[in-house]
Structure formats: C-alpha cells, structure tokens
Amino acid sequence: MAHDPEAATDKPSALAADRRKLLLGLGIAAGGALVSSLVSERSLAVEDKTAERQVTDAPSSNRADVEQRVPFYGVHQAGIVTPRPANGMVVAFDVIADTPADFDKMLRKLTERIVFLTQGGQPPSLDRKLPPADSGILGPEVFSDNLTITVGLGDSIFENRPWLKHLKPKCLQKMTQFTNDALVAELCHGDLSLQFCANSADTNIHALRDILKNLPEYLVPRWKQEGNVPTILPDSDGHVQSARNFLGFRDGSANPHSSNEALMDEIVWVGQGDGEPEWAIGGTYQAVRIIRNFVERWDRTPLGEQERIFGRRKMSGAPMDGKTENDAPDYAKDPDGKVTRLDAHIRLANPRTPETQKNLILRRPFNYSNGVTKNGQLDQGLLFIVYQADLDRGFIAVQTRLSGEPLEEYIKPIGGGYFYVLPGARESGDYLGRKLAEAAAAGPPT
Numbered sequence: 001m002a003h004d005p006e007a008a009t010d011k012p013s014a015l016a017a018d019r020r021k022l023l024l025g026l027g028i029a030a031g032g033a034l035v036s037s038l039v040s041e042r043s044l045a046v047e048d049k050t051a052e053r054q055v056t057d058a059p060s061s062n063r064a065d066v067e068q069r070v071p072f073y074g075v076h077q078a079g080i081v082t083p084r085p086a087n088g089m090v091v092a093f094d095v096i097a098d099t100p101a102d103f104d105k106m107l108r109k110l111t112e113r114i115v116f117l118t119q120g121g122q123p124p125s126l127d128r129k130l131p132p133a134d135s136g137i138l139g140p141e142v143f144s145d146n147l148t149i150t151v152g153l154g155d156s157i158f159e160n161r162p163w164l165k166h167l168k169p170k171c172l173q174k175m176t177q178f179t180n181d182a183l184v185a186e187l188c189h190g191d192l193s194l195q196f197c198a199n200s201a202d203t204n205i206h207a208l209r210d211i212l213k214n215l216p217e218y219l220v221p222r223w224k225q226e227g228n229v230p231t232i233l234p235d236s237d238g239h240v241q242s243a244r245n246f247l248g249f250r251d252g253s254a255n256p257h258s259s260n261e262a263l264m265d266e267i268v269w270v271g272q273g274d275g276e277p278e279w280a281i282g283g284t285y286q287a288v289r290i291i292r293n294f295v296e297r298w299d300r301t302p303l304g305e306q307e308r309i310f311g312r313r314k315m316s317g318a319p320m321d322g323k324t325e326n327d328a329p330d331y332a333k334d335p336d337g338k339v340t341r342l343d344a345h346i347r348l349a350n351p352r353t354p355e356t357q358k359n360l361i362l363r364r365p366f367n368y369s370n371g372v373t374k375n376g377q378l379d380q381g382l383l384f385i386v387y388q389a390d391l392d393r394g395f396i397a398v399q400t401r402l403s404g405e406p407l408e409e410y411i412k413p414i415g416g417g418y419f420y421v422l423p424g425a426r427e428s429g430d431y432l433g434r435k436l437a438e439a440a441a442a443g444p445p446t
Helices: 005-052 100-119 155-159 201-214 261-267 295-299 303-310 345-349 354-359 392-402 434-442
Strands: 087-095 148-154 192-198 219-228 284-293 366-372 378-388 411-421
Touching (some): 219 378, 295 378, 378 411
Antiparallel strands (some): 087 192, 087 219, 219 366, 284 378, 366 378
C-alpha cells in the first residue's frame, strides 16, 4: 500500500479535534448540569416558600402603596383633582344636628377622624373591658393607603334647617328625574355625602366604620355604593390610557386635565366671582349617579353599532375620525353625522363648540358590581361622579343634551344625588366647614 504523507499528518489532527470536541462537550455538559442544578435549587427554594404558604395567607402588598399619603390640609379638599386610586365608595347620610352648635361639633369631629384615617397612625390601646378604639380590620396600624375622604352637603341639610337655609349654595338642588331615569327613593339624596377613595377596598370600609363608630349621634347611613377601576399596564412610552367601564369603552377620554390648575379654577372650583356665599369659596358641586348597565343586552349588540352609539372605536378609544384616544373629533368636517352620528354619546355630551365650552365637567367614576337582580341579570354599572363649579351649567346641561340618546336603551340611572363639596381645611387647627358653621351660628343678616 502506498504511503500518503498527508493522510498521516491529518490523522493526529483529527484525533486532537475529536478530543477537543469531547472535552468541550463534557465541559458544556458539566456547566449545563451546574446551571441546571442552580436553577433547580432556586426553583425548589421558590417552591418551598410557596409550599409554606397557606390558603388563608393574605396576598402580599407593596409598602410604597400602603404608605402612600395624600395631604389633608389645603385650599380644596382632596379626592377631586387627586389622581383616582383603584377603589371608591360614596355613602350618603341623614344628619342629626338640630342646632348650629351640634352642626359645628359634628364638623369638628368628622374632620378629626378624616385627618387620622387619611394620614395614618396607631390607634390608642384601651382597657380590654371596653370596646377597642379601632375595628382592627387593617391590623394594629392604620396605613394611609392613598385614602381620601371628601365631604359634601346635600340640599336637604339646608332646606330642613332654618339656621342654614339662607347659606345654601345658589345651584344646590334636589336631584330630579330625567326621562330615562328609574330612581329608587332609597338610593337617592342625603344631607351629607362622603366619597372614600383608596388603593384597597378594605381601607375604605375601615374608614367608613371608624366614622360610624365615632359619630353615631350625628350620622345615619342612607345609601352606599362601592366601585373600582381596573389597573392598566402603561404603554411602551409610559403613558397610561383611560380605564374601561363595564360596557368595554374607555371612560375618561377628553376629560379636562386635572393637573392644569388654571383649567380647574375655571371648570371645577367656585371662586369669588361666582356669586356663591362667602363660606363656599374653594368648594365645588358634586353630582353622583348610580347608573345600571344592561350588560347582557349590550354584549349581544354588534360591535359596529356599539361604536356608533358611543362615537368611538371600542379598543383604541379613538373617535370615529381619529387614530388615538387623545385625538379630537372634527365635527365641523362632518356636519351631517356621516362619520360620527349626530346623536352619538360623545357628540351630544360635548359638541365642541365655543358655546358649549362652559359645560365642561370633571369626571371621576368607578365601576360597580352588586350581584344578580331578581330576574337573573347581572347588576353592574357605573358609579358616576362629576365635579363642576356650576351644577346647572355643568352636569345638568350635559345630561339634558343626552336625553333621548341611543345609549339609553342599555343604561338606567337608579340613584345618586347632588352635593356641595366643602372648601378645604387650610391648616392644622382648622376644620371642614368652619366658615359655614360660624355663619350659621351668627344667624341670618338683619
């Protein structure tokens, strides 16, 4: 056989390459085994920790959230232009206060409780033979949890007390029934409203129970409605879109920007030139509506019809002639309603004319779900809350324009009320409604 020198020199090289591959393979295998072992150990550690938890263990929360605090003192009350947290609740009360002195004591005590609840702290320890100072549903320490409690006064508290009647805000009135309403008496009106907003529902419930425990001689609950808004993942640029209501549409599109102080002064806050009583400067009108949604009927309605009723695309929230939720519809280019129907919800609510700019309102709603009705339908809807400096020019004007809209086939307002939100307590030692209480004690002008 002829000798091939190239083959001879190639053989050791091939053997070396094979050895390198073998060693490399062993190394990778060893490394992979090591990594796999580490991952497995970590997984087992996580599993062990999970295995240690019980079904009754509370879900863990974020300390930054529970310690989140909204300042109480200021020109205006919190909970109006304050960013909305996930959970809300409105409770209306009948007030037991027959004299200006009783009224003053109630406001002082209510303010005291609100300051503690919204700022957080340690409830006092009392003798075990006495009821505890706190319900304990939040544990030994009351965390602020982004809680705000906003106080409003209804028409009846002024009308039913001669020493307050002359001090009633000029636009405050009893909520009347619009054409599509089916108001339930037990869910309407009230002498006083409290709006609770917090990161967790239990924080709101705890605050309500604290106030009922500490002011039983003054406040009798009349109706209550809880609600929430879904948390939403931010867009890639960090922008958070409006939350959706239970009809699946974004609720908050085209809302006036609450961080624009000049705009809020114009739309929300009562000022010196508004013709209101002096004590009312810095307050605002609150309109609350409990609006049931007929979700079963809505879910069987074609998507195109749903969008035409609202005047927006369901998924994006964009107007019919736009691409994003923040785009403004151009009704001047669509005078006959070929793109956005003339009776579309957004077009009736805000026609975007110079004349209707005065009708802007600040919406701050929550979704609600109350169970099942007697006829086997879901009792779901919207706890609709809006604020404005002029009730007639704001909510009432907008709702009047909406009368007869196609959306009425799918919604039914059943409760709520109108309230005047007191100005804020300016500093420590001040209390909500102080100027009103002082004016009531002084009596009507002679």
